Amino acid sequence: MQAATATRARGSDRGDAKSLVRGYGLPVSPRILVIVGSQRPEPRLRALAGVAAQSATNAGGDVELLDLATLSLPVMLVGDAGQDELPAIQRVRKTAREADGFIITTPEYHGSMSGALKNWFDFLYEELAGKVAGVLATTGGGSGDMSIAAVKTSFQWCHGFVLPFHAAATDPSLVEEASMTPRVRARVERIGHDVVRYARVIRPAFEEARARAAEGSLSGFAGEHGT
Numbered sequence: 001m002q003a004a005t006a007t008r009a010r011g012s013d014r015g016d017a018k019s020l021v022r023g024y025g026l027p028v029s030p031r032i033l034v035i036v037g038s039q040r041p042e043p044r045l046r047a048l049a050g051v052a053a054q055s056a057t058n059a060g061g062d063v064e065l066l067d068l069a070t071l072s073l074p075v076m077l078v079g080d081a082g083q084d085e086l087p088a089i090q091r092v093r094k095t096a097r098e099a100d101g102f103i104i105t106t107p108e109y110h111g112s113m114s115g116a117l118k119n120w121f122d123f124l125y126e127e128l129a130g131k132v133a134g135v136l137a138t139t140g141g142g143s144g145d146m147s148i149a150a151v152k153t154s155f156q157w158c159h160g161f162v163l164p165f166h167a168a169a170t171d172p173s174l175v176e177e178a179s180m181t182p183r184v185r186a187r188v189e190r191i192g193h194d195v196v197r198y199a200r201v202i203r204p205a206f207e208e209a210r211a212r213a214a215e216g217s218l219s220g221f222a223g224e225h226g227t
């Protein structure tokens with residue numbers, strides 16, 4: 001996968017009516033948005049994101065990669081309508097809205113996710129609800145648990161579902177794709193496959209429940225999001 005701001009690699013033809021999942025119009029090839037959450041121009045994280053993106057493509061996903069370091073997003077200001085007009089913010093919201101699932105990658109910064117990634121979350125809420133995310137991290141030696149837990153918490157607080165499995169590359173020298181350990185690579189590949197697998201199930205279930213909002217509590221939390 002190219003290290004562009006937003007790169008798309010098609011898994012299969014999304015326009016084929018036979019490829020629609022029953023009940024909700026989600027194609028068998030769900031859209032997966034890969035977020036590279038580093039604040040370095042040449043992040044090590046990109047190698048991890050590339051392996052995950054390739055595995056999601058192999059699983060049939062329609063994969064797009066968004067590199068936050070290239071976006072120049074301003075810090076989110078509550079109530080600043082001018083921010084809504086900025087192309088970078090419109091891009092963040094559009095790519096998230098269109099996605100059926102996410103692979104979210106972060107460097108561990110001071111025991112948490114990067115500021116750039118938290119800022120990405122702050123521009124979003126509705127766009128993440130009822131979708132699934134897999135989480136990957138790079139660290140300078142820490143376990144990655146802190147940053148991974150922070151990303152999972154924020155995604156869940158936006159009413160998304162997270163995979164109960166994650167991966168961290170804890171030694172920066174092992175993050176380069178050529179020198180990635182087989183164990184890290186295998187975990188990252190599993191996450192790429194699983195995000196596609198569960199996006200096909202979770203998004204349709206959420207959309208079906210959301211369409212039942214008028215039935216009150218029968219629609220579960222999806223009903224809180226209206227139709």
Ligand SMILES: Cc1cc2nc3c(=O)[nH]c(=O)nc-3n(C[C@H](O)[C@H](O)[C@H](O)COP(=O)(O)O)c2cc1C
Nearest residue numbers: 038043044045107108109110111138139140141142
């Ligand atoms: C501001 C800052 C804070 C960091 N905090 C931690 C930390 O708490 N724990 C850790 O293991 N590494 C920490 N690191 C190291 C990065 O996690 C590590 O270099 C990572 O590989 C960077 O990934 P990237 O190249 O994709 O940006 C920090 C780095 C920066 C720049």
